Amino acid sequence: MKKISLVIPAHNEEDNVALIHQKIKEVFSGLKNYRFEIIFVNDGSRDQTQQKLEELSRNFEEVKFIEFSRNFGHQPAVKAGLDCADGNAVISMDADLQHPPELISEMIAKWEEGFDIVYTIRKYPKQISRFKRKTSALYYKFLAGISDVNLREGGGSDFRLMDSSVVDVVRNMNEADVFLRGLSNWMGFKQTGIHFTAGERASGESSYDLQKMMKFAFTGITSFSVKPLYLAAYLGFIFSAIAIFGYGIYVIHAFFAETEISGWASLIMTVVFFGGLQLIILGIIGIYLGKIFKQVKERPNYIIRSKNF
Incomplete structure (x- = not known):
């Protein structure tokens, strides 16, 4: 019998761990050959998640936990x-059951067909706001354009099956900033996707706030490409050329009109704009330096x- 391992991160999921275990057990009751x-x-939960996991592991031998x-x-x-x-x-x-366990059977069937990675393509339910859908779509398009991975819209879910040969890779x-969604795409292998509609969270609230989502987005962008650094260099050349061209126009105007161009407000706005641009470029460089700093410490x-195993 082939063995399927299911990896489930849990952060403050005391009401969900027993429920998802039951759902998965029901799925495998129909898969007799596995x-x-x-x-x-347990990713540092502050509720009763660890106690629930220990109780489950005592009652069911298939339940393992890492704290x-x-x-x-x-x-x-x-x-x-x-x-x-x-x-x-x-x-x-x-x-949280937003990844439907009922899809496991189809993922295993695709794996048995010879696919090394079976990823899922998420569709948002109707109750998800239009803003959430649009920003998610724009992020993956931007990530595909600026990095060396091409995640499909909705294909950034961590709900996926990987063959043991892929898991070994x-x-x-040993990357300091792990971005498994991008790694899965970058590694290659034989892959296929399955569409699914994300379910509602069974209970509790998501711990992924805006700050964590922004950090995760920057991790994805900077983990697989140095294109943002090239972008910073290109912007430097472009605005330097604009400044030289604009100053040439000013000199010609002052020479023929025999007057200076006034405009204190426009001057200050220009200084502020270029100051902000420099900070953005320094921030991009700083992110990469920070990643190097974290990596070399190992x-x-x-x-x-x-x-418990």
Whole structure:
């Protein structure tokens, strides 16, 4: 019997871990030729998530848990589960049931057809705001244009199946800023996608606020390309050329009109604009320097406080 490992990060999901375990168990009750394990990764939860996981692991042998020493983030949590999984294939998914467990059977069927990676393409339900849909679509288009990965709109979900050969490649990577959605695309292999409509969160509230989403977006952009640095250089050349051209026009006008061009407000606005542009460019360079700084220290992506296997 082939073994399927399911990796599920959990941050303050005390009401969801038992429910998603039950849903997954129901799915595998219809898959007689497979055995499974669920690796829950407790990412520094402050509620009763750890106690719930320990209780589940005592009652069900397929339930494993990894407890972090603190909150390290969603991507390191997925990476920890992949590092410890030993199934023939590994499925990563969220604990809030927005990733429907019913899709697992179809993902396994695609894997059996010979695909190494089966990713999912998310469709937002109607209750999700138009702003959320548009910003998500624009982000993935921007990421595809400015980096070396081409994530399809809706294809940035962490709900995916990876063959054990793919997991071995991910396991040997030691990046300080893990961006598994981009890595999955960058690695290649034989891939296919499955469409799904994201479900409603079973209970609790998402811990992904605007600040975390912005940080995650910058991680995705800077993890796979140096194009933003080239963009900064191009902007420097363009605005330098504009400044030289504009100053030439000013000199010619002053010479023939025998007068100076007044305009204190426009001068100040120009100074502020170029000052802001310089700060943006310095910020881009700073992000890359920060990534180098984190990488050369070679600190682990996560620290495990306890686990039951």
